[in-house]
Amino acid sequence: MMAEAGLAALWLATAFALLQLVLAAVGVAIAMRTEAAELARGVVHVSARETASELMRAVRPVAVVQGVLVVVAFAALVAVFVSSDMSVLLVVDNSHSLKPLIYKIAGTWGNHEGSMLLWVMVLGLAGAFVALAERSLDAKTLTATLGAQALIALGFYAYLAFASNPFTRINPAPADGNGLNPLLQDPGLAFHPPTLYLGYVGLSVAFSFAVGALVTREVGPRFARAMRPWALGAWILLTIGITAGSYWAYYELGWGGWWFWDPTENASLMPWLAATALLHSVTVLATRDGLRAWTIMLAVVAFSMSMVGTFLVRSGVLVSVHAFAVDPTRGTFLLGLLALYIGGALLLFGARIGTVTAGTTFELVSREAGLVLNNLLLSVVLGIVLIGTIYPVIAQAMGVQLSIGPPFFNKTAGPIALVLMIALAGGPLLRWRRDSARTLGRRMLVPMGASALALLVLLIAAPGIGLMPLLGLMLAPGLAVGSVMPLVGRNLLRTPLYIWGMVIAHVGVAVAVAGMASDTAFTRERLVALHVGDSTDVGPFQVTLKSIAPALGANWSALEAELVVAERGSSFTLKPQQRFFSAPPQVTNESAIKTLWNGQLYTVLGREDAGRWQLRLWWKPFVTLIWAGGGMIAIGGMVSLLGRLRRERRVAKRQLPAEALA
């Protein structure tokens, strides 16, 4: 019953999305045509205006209802998983009655169909939220935006209905399910996909805004101010999702790696890069009315990258540890949707953008120019990641089997990222519209001094680390100092929140890069096979294998090693495990990590051979800075968003409620 209710809710949501699209399309069309006719002939068409107005007014509640319906559908799927209803095929394939509750719930989206339903739910909710909360944009553009959102939703509803139905029944129902992949039975699953999807789909709102603005030709500061919180919000969520995913892979996979340039990882990085460029660009549009074409294009590109990522991960075109169970039919459908949305948006862009570019001009040395450089470098990195990810497919067309991984990306995107750090340090120190290179040079003296000092220290204390880590560790302090400089000389209590946000986020970048460089340069690894009672050393620590004992969990059994770690007087214990699952049968390594102020001791238990137990130990100085930095970037974004929203609310309160758009 529950599954059928969910499916029914999904179909109803589809119907409402269709209604939303039709109302929006007709309403906006009449409104625009009426305006054009009025301009041409100078006559006011009252009845046409009223019709248009009514149609457009109806779109908001329809969007809200659609959102509610799709939430109901998703709730039904969660209910089916929680009750371990084995008559539903998806539950059989991906769940088991003995699983802990949190993984029954999280298992809902730990598979292709469920995660697509999550995607569509966020899409519907975002549309509903825009319909409820957006007050400052003019009626036409807002309606066009909601119409675009409905169009996107329709495509995905169709995908779910025809190619990925999560509610399919299986008859006869088996006794129990196949269980959830043990690698996914981790709190990370409860957290990482939903945050990422909120980010991906949040970008769809920016995309819809861009399409709406192109349709009504309203590409100006007002539109930018309406789109900005969505771009910023989506970007914050993507930052959190990627950071969390990286940390999850780091402690779960048992090798101490935190990024591999795997196609699925790249699929999340590409929208993030576009969204970073977008959120900087939209601010220029909002405050200076510049970079119109860039902003629109970036909004289109950002969501396109979300969709390209979804396609890559679910179609089976690329090999990845993270990929979902593959199916070319699903891939074809997704490709069709991709072609429709991105192709349509790019067509619209080509046709319309010529009539909207204007905006103010700026000098070669100015903050706008700095932001153009920022956009440029981010786009280049995005292009490199995209080409590097899909090139194996192109090569296969030429009959060549290739592998492209960290060596390629580090050599190409790495240097550009370093240049970007310098731009990041200098950009906020430039004035708008026009500045002089000499003034910039003067302001950059302190950050450059910090970098020079860092270089000196590194060359003396840590000779022999590679060039890239050296550059990273040298630039990071410079960037940190440069990022804080906009605060110097200001009354800190009266500084707008968005400046605080910028400072925190940029310092976060410096912190993250410092962590990455430190991990590359200073990690100490020890692989040993020890008898119980033996000791070894790694970094500044002495590690003794005290015992091996069995351990039991809810749906696993394990062998647990007790490691006694000593360092200059202090000591602590770590208990890495080798876990054995039965449904499905799999062995996983549960690493044991000790986090200290200056790094992490990462320990993994391996197999036993002739009485000796294999141990993998790493001392990773300052590796936590990577994710701390990521967190700071997200926090900076949140502070900024808070500041913008408060400012908008204050401005809205002051304005007379002139355009009461129901």
Place this chain on the structure above:
Amino acid sequence: MKGMLLITALLLAPVAALADSNLPPAHYAYVQLPDPKQEAAAKALMAELRCLVCQGQSIADSDAELAGDMRALVRERIARGETPKQIRAWLIQRYGDYVTYDPPFDAATAPLWIAPLVLLGAGIWLARRSFKRRRKAA
């Protein structure tokens, strides 16, 4: 206590069957070379070689047996004095460019390696257009 260990050992047995052969891993699959410089060179090479039986991992990150044997091969050869370049070339001779995560520069991969420069150039050219108008207006 012994009983628990026995039960766990029994649990281990079916899992071992899933984990391929019954032989222990090669010596240098999980043991480092004594010389730190050699070990660092070996480690760097292992991170760039692809595991042939995995879904997109390097041999440095995989518990698969063949990956372990490849790690042992790399370490033994480095210990014997071979350079990483020689070892990589030997493997490419047998498995093609698929086995290395660092694509070579040849006719098939030229577009890949040139792309960053092309992108940079195109980007700079596009960006310059934002300023050109200014000069014309002046």
Place this chain on the structure above:
Amino acid sequence: MKRWLLWVPLVLFVAATAVAIYALRQPQDRLIRSRMVGQPLPAFDLPALVPGKPGLSSRDFTTGKPKLLNVMASWCVPCIAEAPQLMRLRQAGVEVDAIAIRDTPEDAQTFLTRNGDPYLRMGSDTKSAVQLALGSSGVPETFVVDGHGKIVGQHIGDIHDDDVEALLAALARAR
């Protein structure tokens, strides 16, 4: 000059879509083929694994008669599936030699007793060294080697009924 620029993104996207369509229509070929096909067999000398059966070396392939080299293991399940086909080939007069990957004498003997023994020689490769030298990436695989020690063909995976004819033809061509 500026107008055409606006259409570049669309053109690029269409090109990328074309590549994607092509990729989707390709059959999923994840096999890693050996690059040693067409090259001489790498020199190797493997000790014997089971009593009564000699070990295997690369010199055994320069006798003038084309042979099959079967890379297998007792712990490999598809190897059990291909045992009948290998017996068929043996009965057709084909000489089959084996390299057993990471195997023990007891397990290998049990495997041969249980599934039939088509092999003239069986070499023990406990570290996958020869497997790697051959460019083989898993078990079972079968190499067709001509009488002068040159690899002329590779069959990846277990040998099915319909593969037997192809292998016989390859051996005939290698003469």
